[in-house]
Amino acid sequence: MALRSVPIRRAGNRDNLFxxxxxxxxxxxxxxxxxxxFSAQExxxxxVGLVLWIAALYAFRxxxxxxxxxxxxxxxxRRYKPYYPARSTPFRENTTSQGRQYQ
Structure with missing residues (x-):
């Protein structure tokens, strides 16, 4: 018995854009x-507000x-930035200058 495929419609799976x-x-x-x-009224x-709006809209698009x-x-x-674990492997070949750096 073959698996039934169900199409995923685009209308129900769109990103929330404005x-x-x-x-x-x-x-x-x-x-x-x-x-x-409206606070400065100048x-x-x-x-400046219109330029800010147009530039931000262009960047966001x-x-x-x-x-x-x-x-x-x-x-x-930004949340994970303080914690980036070391990704070294036991198979790495360090040069002598790299080894002296940590003594």
Missing amino acids: MGGDRELVMFAGLLAFALI VRATL LMAKADPKMRFVYIRH
């Missing part, structure tokens, strides 16, 4: 730009295009 970028990052960048524009602040889950990978990388 405007082409990661949903939380895009909305947080929009919130920051909005807060800058033309320069409006221009590039990031999502490379890997839609890159934010989670980066968070995991």
